[in-house]
Amino acid sequence: MTRRAVVKGVGHYLPARVVPNVELETLVDTTDEWIRTRSGIERRHFAAEGEGTADMAAHAARAALANAGLEAGDIDAIIVATATPDLTFPSSATMVQQRLGMTTGFAFDVQAVCAGFVYALANANALIISGxxxxxxxxxxxxxxxLLDWSDRATCVLFGDGAGALVLEGADGTGDSRDRGILATDLHSDGSYRDLLYVDGGTATGVTGHLKMEGREVFRHAVEKLAQTARTAVEKAGLEEADIDWVVPHQANIRIIQATAKKLDVPMEKVIVTVQDHGNTSAASIPLALSVGAADGRLQPGNLIVVEAIGGGLAWGAAAIRW
Structure with a gap:
């Protein structure tokens, strides 16, 4: 028998405030057409004043628990992937633990920016496999x-706020690619690309800072690295690209999503796209898209799903999951 981490529930949360592209025209020198053409984004959600990362994470967690038919007390561990914690410490995960009323188990954060959720999945998988x-x-x-610089029209129009969550549960499998659960993960990073995507703040500066990005270079690295890591995850699972039912990518930019799908020889009909409604929500984008795909019936039990993401670091990775 092989221990697998199986998806038992999924859920998400989006702040109430929806910000269409036309609203941003009043804040920065841009247009709805410019944003749509270059990113595919039509709208995004902004957190309300006083609404934090841990608040949204707790809402998504409750939705995932309800979907799984579980209660907070049934959970052994919480991992929160975020680059925007409410406080330097304690971790957002322990704040979620408190909001859910959990007094047992353990909780911690993972920080790999937009790739954070894939990294968190890999960590959760390891915890379950190890017992x-x-x-x-x-x-x-x-x-x-x-984190946005509202005078930088190239970046401030791309991002939004939100949260998504999965409940993973250990189950025995046969050890082959027909098992349900996480079949394989693939993680990478290369700190030599630090200056392509970063925030110019932290303890070294004493300020929160703003996001800085070299868009063209990030695009080039994203397409190449996302296609390769997705392909590797599928190969590690003992499968081929033709076996993929759905690709659920990090929702950064429709052009990146389309170019990566083309490299994988996966038609866009098999790619779940939510960037038009959410913008780039960094580590939240993949679980948000998974939750949307599950809710509308596209993700079905037995489907082979590949998730892939890249973020600042650069850090990137993928996972092959049997839904």
């Missing part, structure tokens, strides 16, 4: 709009 935990709540949550 350290049986049920793990994996959350991606971001208030990325609070």
């Amino acid at each position: 350290q935990a049986n049920r793990v709540l994996v959350i991606g949550a971001e208030t990325f709009t609070r």
Whole structure:
């Protein structure tokens, strides 16, 4: 028997405030057409004043628990992927633990920016396989709009806030690619690309800072690295690209999504796209898209799903999951 981390539930949360592209025309020198053409984004959600990353993460967690038919007390561990914690410490995960009323188990954050959710999945998978935990709540949550430079029209129009969550549970499988659950993960990073995508703040500067990005270079690296890591995850699972039922990518930019799908020889009809409604929600984008795809019936039990993401670091990775 092989231990697998199986998806038992999924859920998400989006702030109430919806910001269409036309509203941004009043804030920065841009147009709805410019944003749509270059990114595919039509609208995004902004967190309300006083609404934080841990608040949104807790909402998504409750939705995922309800979807799984579980309660907070059934969970052994919480992992929150975020680059925008409410506080330097404690971790957002422990804040979610408190909001859910959990007094047992353990909780911690993972920071790999937009790739954070894939990294968190890999960590949760390892905890379950090793026997350290049986049920793990994996959350991606971001208030990325609070890192934006509103005078930089190339970046400020791209991001939104939100949270998504999965409940993973240990189950015995046969050890082959027909098992349900996480079949394989593939993680990478290369710090030599730090200056392509970063925030110019932190303890070194004493300020929160703003996001800085070399868009063209990030695009070039994203397409190449996302296609390769997705392909590797599928190969590690003992499968081929033709076996993929759905690709659920990091929702950064429709052009990146389309170019990566083309490299994988996967038609866009098999790609779940939510960037038009959410913008780039960093570590929250994949679980948000998974939740949307599950809710509308596209993701079905037995489907082979590939998730892939790249973010600042650069850090990137993918996972092959049997839904």
